[in-house]
Structures are given as structure tokens and as C-alpha cells.
Amino acid sequence: MPNRSGRHPLCDARHQRLRNHGDLQVDRPVRTRSKAPDAERPWSLVEKTPICWLWRGRRHLGYGVFSVRDRRHPHRTVNAHRWAWEVLRGPVEPGLHLDHLCRVRACVNPDHLEPVTRKVNILRGISPAAIYARRDACLRGHLFDEANTLIGRRGDRICRACGREREARRMARIRYAALGRAA
Numbered sequence: 746m747p748n749r750s751g752r753h754p755l756c757d758a759r760h761q762r763l764r765n766h767g768d769l770q771v772d773r774p775v776r777t778r779s780k781a782p783d784a785e786r787p788w789s790l791v792e793k794t795p796i797c798w799l800w801r802g803r804r805h806l807g808y809g810v811f812s813v814r815d816r817r818h819p820h821r822t823v824n825a826h827r828w829a830w831e832v833l834r835g836p837v838e839p840g841l842h843l844d845h846l847c848r849v850r851a852c853v854n855p856d857h858l859e860p861v862t863r864k865v866n867i868l869r870g871i872s873p874a875a876i877y878a879r880r881d882a883c884l885r886g887h888l889f890d891e892a893n894t895l896i897g898r899r900g901d902r903i904c905r906a907c908g909r910e911r912e913a914r915r916m917a918r919i920r921y922a923a924l925g926r927a928a
Contacts, residue, residue, distance in 0.1 A: 787811055787828060797852035800825045807850035829853040830860075842866045883907055 790802035790811070800809025802825065809825030826843055833855045837843060841860040845852055852858075861869075868875050882888050883904035895903040 787825065790825075791829075791853055797847055797849050797857060798829070798854040799849070800851045800853050804851060809851050809853060826853045826858060830855050830858055844869055885910075 787802070790800060790809075792799045792801050802809055802811055804810065805822075810822050811825060811828075813821050813823055815821065826845070827837065830837060830843055837860050840862065842863050843858045844861045844866045845857060846859055847854075847857040849857070868878055880889065883902075883906075885904070885907055887893055887904045887906040889902055889904070893905045895905055895908070897903050
């Protein structure tokens, strides 16, 4: 109940607690730590389905992640699929990434993971660059083979047949414009 000045006689925290719970004695919930050892704690967040082992904890961009604490890094974020691979199969060789063969980012089943280079991992995906790299012909249907393909400055493939057609159209426009000036 407000006092004469219109302000509530309680501090802001207690006033908020009274509004939310209707009682001043309600305390914040006590956060308890899991009693499981550190090595077993992440497995409690894995749901083993007939198809994949799904990570049910925190996710970042679809990939399961969790925080670990050790002496060197007080709060270090670990990818759940990489952690599962290292626990069950051993360390991943330097320079390799784990590719999800099942295409489910939250899966931590090591049978669904394969260590590959970054390039292979990207090209197996569904990004526009990966889709373009898998094409065997240009948009007009000319094959990308040794005789018909140029590599551009940015590493992209350029169809020589389309380039010849483009140059022929450009030269025709130039000739047509020259005829118009001569008349």
C-alpha cells in the first residue's frame, strides 16, 4: 500500500517480489549443481533416438554447446559433437573438422560424424557456394570441362562458350551503332 507521498514503502526488489508473488517471504530459487561428475554431466543432455543422438542442451547455430571450467580457462565453450567424438573416438587431427553425415547439427552420434577438411565440409553442405561448386554445367547448359572453363580472379568458373556469345553480342551492338552514325 503506498504511503502519503505516493511511493511504496518497500525497496524496489521487495516491491517487485510482492507484485509478482503476493508474498514478501518468497526467495529466489536456489540453483543447485548437478551431483554427476564432470565427465558424465554432458551425457545427461543427450537423447538417444533410433536415428540420431540429439543434444538437448544449449545450442549455437543449431550445434550443441556447453561450458566447462578448468584452471586454464574459467569459462570455455565446447561443441557437443566434438566433445562426444573425442570422448568415444579420440582427438580430431589438427586441420580437420567434423562433418555431420546425417545433416542434423544437434546430433552427437560419432557414427554420424566424419573428420574432413574444411573445404570438403563446406562443399558437402547446402550453401550457395556448395551448390554452385557441384554444378557440372553453366546456366545456359554448356559443360564445365577443361576446354570450356576459365578460372576467374576470385576462383569462380567462367564458361568460355557463354563468353564468346557475350562478345559476339557486344560486337554486334558496336557495329549497329557505327552504322547509325554513318547514315
